[in-house]
């Protein structure tokens with residue numbers, strides 16, 4: 001697990017639940033983690049064995065409505081997202 005934990009990228013498991021991923025070490029969580037406080041450390045495959053996809057606008061709105069603060073993916077993370085989705089995971093676009 002990396003020491004620069006900060007940004008977590010929101011994906012959605014194929015079966016519909018959110019998966020938050022640290023782009024530095026690819027550890028995944030079912031809920032967003034507070035910086036430097038980690039209660040679990042699973043892999044994307046652990047939480048989404050059938051793969052992940054990008055969230056739809058409605059799913060993003062629902063996550064925001066639950067109180068989670070989201071920002072659009074910075075350009076720095078875009079390459080990670082494309083690599084992750086095109087490499088080891090099943091990909092579906094909303």
Ligand SMILES: [Zn+2]
Pocket residue numbers: 001002003004005022023024025026027
């Ligand atoms: Zn990390």
